[in-house]
Amino acid sequence: MSRCKEWLKDTTNLAYLTMILVWLTTVITIKGFARLGHNVSTLQTAALMGFAVLGQAVVVISGGIDMSVSEIITLSSVTCAACIKAGLPTPVAMGIALLACMLVGAFNATSIVFLKVPPIIQTVAAGCIIEGTLLVLTNGTPPAGCGKLLSWMSKGKPLVVTNAFWIWMAVYAILWWMMNRSKFGRYVYAIGTNVNTAKNSGVHVTKMNYMIYMLSGFCAGISGILMLGNIGSTYLTIGDPYQLYSIASVVIGGIAITGGKGKFSGVIAGTILTVLIRDILNVMSISEAFRNIFQGLLVLVLLLAYGRERRAR
Amino acid sequence: MKDAFLQVKQVSKSFFGNKVLSNVSAELRPGEFLALIGENGAGKSTLINLITGIYSYDEGEIWINGKLCKTITPAEAQRLGIYTVRQELSINPVLTVAQNVFLGHEILNHGLVNKKEMERITRELLDAVHLKHIDPRQDAGTLTMAEKQMLEFCKAVYQNPKLLVLDEATSALDDDQVEIIFNKLRELQKQGLMVIFISHRLHELYEICNIMTVLKDGQQIVTEPIQSLDEDRLISLMTGRTIQDLFPAKRESKKVQSAPEIIKIEDGTFGKCKHIHLAVKKGEILGIGGLQGQGQQTFMECLFGIRKLEQGAMFLDGERIVLRGPSDAMARGIAYLPAERKTEGLFVSHPIAFNLTFACISRLCDFLGTIRRKAEKEEIDRAFTSFSIKAHSPNQIISELSGGNQQKVVLAKWLARNPKLLLLNEPTRGIDVGTKKEIYELMAGLAGKGVSIVMISSDTMELIGMCDRVITVYENEINYELLGNDLTEEALVKASVFRRDRNE
Incomplete structure (x- = not known):
C-alpha cells in the first residue's frame, strides 16, 4: 500500500497513469476513438508538437522558459518552404531552416547570459521580432513549397504509425540519454537547481545556456518542418497554438516549472495527454476560445497542485 | 527561590x-x-x-x-x-535595516508607518551593539x-x-x-x-x-x-x-616552510584588495584569520578564479597563470569549499550521489560523454566508506542529512578530483565536535600527502590547532603573519584586532 502511494507520488508515474486512464475512457465512451486510424492521427499530432515539447522540457529543467517556441516553429516551416520553392534539395532546405532556428536560440542565450534579460522577457521579445520579420519578408503569404520526400517523412506510414512519430521517438531517445546518462543532463539539472553551486562546481553556465536554448530552437525547428510536410504548405500562424501546448505538456508531464526537478521521461505522457484533452474538447464541439480557456485553467491547476507538494516538504 | x-x-x-x-x-x-x-x-x-x-x-x-x-x-x-x-x-535583504527590525511590529502613527521613530530606535539598538557605521536606512542586503x-x-x-x-x-x-x-x-x-x-x-x-x-x-x-x-x-x-585529541599533532614548522611554493600572488589587485603578496607552500595549511568581513573571502575568490586578478601576477608551480573562471581553476587542480553550504556548495533537492560525483563527473564519462554507471557507483561507494557518511543510501536527498554529513559530502565531492590546492571557507561552521575531528584529521592527512590547504575560519582555536601559518586580514590588507611558536591565541587575537603600524 505504502509502495503504491510512493509510486503515485512520483509526478511522472502520475502523468503516465492519467494518460492511460484518459485514453481508456475516450476509447470506451467516445465513438470512433477506438479506431486505429484515429489513434494514429492522435499520435501524429502529438509527435508534430512533441519535438518542441522535448526542447521546452530541457529549458524548463534548466530553470528557464522558452516563449519563442511558437514563432520558431513558424520560422522553420516558412524557411523550409521558401528554400524548397527556390529549388534547393529537401535535406539542404531542412538544414537551413534548422540553422535559422538554432540562431534564434543563440540570440536568446546571448541576451539571457550577457545582458541578464530574464528568459521569459527575452524569448517573448525574440518571438515578436521573428513574427514581425516574417510578416515583412513574406507580405503575409509565405511561399508554398513541399516535396514528396518531406511529406513522406512526416506522414508516410511504412510501420503502422507515421514516420513523424518514429522520428519523435528517436529524438526523444537521444535526448533521454543526454538528460539521464550524460554529463550534459547532470549540468542542466544542476543549473536549474542552484546556479551558484553549479558555477562553483565548474559548470560553464554560459556555454550550457547556449546549448540549451539552441537545442530548444533545433527541436521546435523539427516540429515546424514536419508540420509543413504534414499539410504540404504553411501559413504565418502555423506555430501559434503550440506555445501554450508546449509548456502545458511539460508541466502535465510532471516537470517542475521552477526548474531542476522532474523526470525527462514525463514529456511523452505530457504531450500525448495534452493532445488527448484537446481531442476530447474538440469532439464535445467546444469552440476554440473555450478550449484555450480550459487549457489555461488546467495548467494553472497543475502548477498549483505541484507547488503545494513542494511547499509541503 | x-x-x-x-x-x-x-x-x-x-x-x-x-x-x-x-x-x-x-x-x-x-x-x-x-x-x-x-x-x-x-x-x-x-x-x-x-x-x-x-x-x-x-x-x-x-x-x-x-x-x-x-x-x-x-x-x-x-x-x-x-x-x-x-x-x-x-x-530580508531588500528591506532597510530599520524595516527588518520592525518587520511585523511596525510603529504606527495614525495608521501610517512612523519611519522616523523606527529609524531612531534602530539607531539606538545598533549603537548598543557597536554597529555605529550602519545606517538604519541602508538595505540589509549590504x-x-x-x-x-x-x-x-x-x-x-x-x-x-x-x-x-x-x-x-x-x-x-x-x-x-x-x-x-x-x-x-x-x-x-x-x-x-x-x-x-x-x-x-x-x-x-x-x-x-x-x-x-x-x-x-x-x-x-x-x-x-x-x-x-x-x-x-x-x-x-x-x-x-577528550579535548586533547580534537586536533591532530602538528608538524615541524621549519620543514613545512622549506617546501616549494605551489601558488603565489605577486603584487595582486582584486576587488578592494590591493598590492597583495601571498604564497602557499606545498603541503602547508595556511589559515586566513581576522575580524569578520575584512576581505578574507575575496582572497579565496581570487584563488579560485571567481574574481579576476586585475593587476599583478599569479603563479602556479612556478608557472605564470591567468584563471579564467572556476572551471579553469578546477582544471588546474584547485578546489573550493564555500562557506554557504546550502546555497553555494550543495544541490539540496538532489540525492547524495548526484552531489558526490558532480565535480568529477567528466572523469567518469566514456568517450561519448556517457556516465559509466559502474565507475560512478564505485566512486560513490569509495566516498561513503572513506568519509563515513551516515545515510540510508546514496539515493537519499541530501537535505535530509545533518549539517556535518552534508559537509562531508561537499568535501568528498572535491577530494574526488584529487586537488593539489584545497580552499576551505569556514569548513566546520555549525558542525558537531565529532565531525569536526574527522574533518581535522582528513585535512592533516591531505597536508601530509602534499596537498596545500588554505582555510578561512572565524574560530580562533581552529586556526591555532590546525594551521602551520596564519595570516590575518584587516580592511582588505594582510595585517600580520604568524607561524611556529608565535602562533598563540593571544597573538592571533591581537593580530586580528589591531592594525599593524606601517612604520614599524
Whole structure:
C-alpha cells in the first residue's frame, strides 16, 4: 500500500497513469476513438508538437522558459518552404531552416547570459521580432513549397504509425540519454537547481545556456518542418497554438516549472495527454476560445497542485 | 527561590517512529542562562522547536509562566515572551535595516508607518551593539553575515523577551562581536532575562551560561551547574573523547616552510584588495584569520578564479597563470569549499550521489560523454566508506542529512578530483565536535600527502590547532603573519584586532 502511494507520488508515474486512464475512457465512451486510424492521427499530432515539447522540457529543467517556441516553429516551416520553392534539395532546405532556428536560440542565450534579460522577457521579445520579420519578408503569404520526400517523412506510414512519430521517438531517445546518462543532463539539472553551486562546481553556465536554448530552437525547428510536410504548405500562424501546448505538456508531464526537478521521461505522457484533452474538447464541439480557456485553467491547476507538494516538504 | 518561568517535564518527540527526544526535562528561572550541548542530531534543535511552538510534543508537559501549554504556536510563544535567534538568518535583504527590525511590529502613527521613530530606535539598538557605521536606512542586503546576525539579535532584544533562545546565533561572529553581545546579555540578565544557548563553541558557553544540559542521541545525559563540568569531561560526555585529541599533532614548522611554493600572488589587485603578496607552500595549511568581513573571502575568490586578478601576477608551480573562471581553476587542480553550504556548495533537492560525483563527473564519462554507471557507483561507494557518511543510501536527498554529513559530502565531492590546492571557507561552521575531528584529521592527512590547504575560519582555536601559518586580514590588507611558536591565541587575537603600524 505504502509502495503504491510512493509510486503515485512520483509526478511522472502520475502523468503516465492519467494518460492511460484518459485514453481508456475516450476509447470506451467516445465513438470512433477506438479506431486505429484515429489513434494514429492522435499520435501524429502529438509527435508534430512533441519535438518542441522535448526542447521546452530541457529549458524548463534548466530553470528557464522558452516563449519563442511558437514563432520558431513558424520560422522553420516558412524557411523550409521558401528554400524548397527556390529549388534547393529537401535535406539542404531542412538544414537551413534548422540553422535559422538554432540562431534564434543563440540570440536568446546571448541576451539571457550577457545582458541578464530574464528568459521569459527575452524569448517573448525574440518571438515578436521573428513574427514581425516574417510578416515583412513574406507580405503575409509565405511561399508554398513541399516535396514528396518531406511529406513522406512526416506522414508516410511504412510501420503502422507515421514516420513523424518514429522520428519523435528517436529524438526523444537521444535526448533521454543526454538528460539521464550524460554529463550534459547532470549540468542542466544542476543549473536549474542552484546556479551558484553549479558555477562553483565548474559548470560553464554560459556555454550550457547556449546549448540549451539552441537545442530548444533545433527541436521546435523539427516540429515546424514536419508540420509543413504534414499539410504540404504553411501559413504565418502555423506555430501559434503550440506555445501554450508546449509548456502545458511539460508541466502535465510532471516537470517542475521552477526548474531542476522532474523526470525527462514525463514529456511523452505530457504531450500525448495534452493532445488527448484537446481531442476530447474538440469532439464535445467546444469552440476554440473555450478550449484555450480550459487549457489555461488546467495548467494553472497543475502548477498549483505541484507547488503545494513542494511547499509541503 | 523564584518560580520557574519554563518547566519542561519528561518531554518526548518522535519523527516517523524515530524517537529523537526522550524524557527530557529542563527548568529555567529568571536570570538563568542554560547551555544546551550535544553533537549534531542529539536533539538540541528539536527541544527548542518544542518550546518555541514549531513542533508539538508527543509525551510529557511543558509549563510556561505557571501555565500548562499542551500545544503552543510560534505566535503564542512570542506573546509569552519567548524569542529565537537562529543560525539561518531571517533578514530580508531588500528591506532597510530599520524595516527588518520592525518587520511585523511596525510603529504606527495614525495608521501610517512612523519611519522616523523606527529609524531612531534602530539607531539606538545598533549603537548598543557597536554597529555605529550602519545606517538604519541602508538595505540589509549590504550587511556582512556577521552584521546580519548582530541585527537579528537587536531585533529580538527590541521585543523585550523574557526568554531568548540563541540557536548557533554566534556562529558568524568573531570573538569581539560575541563579547559585545554577551555584555548586552549580562545587562539584561540583571532584569531577569533567561537564555537558552546552543553553540558549538564551548568556550562561549562557559563564559556566559550558568547551567548546562548535555544531550546525546535524544537522551538527557546530565544537567549541572556549569562550574562542575570541565571541558574535558564535557566532551567525553558528548562523544566519549577528550579535548586533547580534537586536533591532530602538528608538524615541524621549519620543514613545512622549506617546501616549494605551489601558488603565489605577486603584487595582486582584486576587488578592494590591493598590492597583495601571498604564497602557499606545498603541503602547508595556511589559515586566513581576522575580524569578520575584512576581505578574507575575496582572497579565496581570487584563488579560485571567481574574481579576476586585475593587476599583478599569479603563479602556479612556478608557472605564470591567468584563471579564467572556476572551471579553469578546477582544471588546474584547485578546489573550493564555500562557506554557504546550502546555497553555494550543495544541490539540496538532489540525492547524495548526484552531489558526490558532480565535480568529477567528466572523469567518469566514456568517450561519448556517457556516465559509466559502474565507475560512478564505485566512486560513490569509495566516498561513503572513506568519509563515513551516515545515510540510508546514496539515493537519499541530501537535505535530509545533518549539517556535518552534508559537509562531508561537499568535501568528498572535491577530494574526488584529487586537488593539489584545497580552499576551505569556514569548513566546520555549525558542525558537531565529532565531525569536526574527522574533518581535522582528513585535512592533516591531505597536508601530509602534499596537498596545500588554505582555510578561512572565524574560530580562533581552529586556526591555532590546525594551521602551520596564519595570516590575518584587516580592511582588505594582510595585517600580520604568524607561524611556529608565535602562533598563540593571544597573538592571533591581537593580530586580528589591531592594525599593524606601517612604520614599524
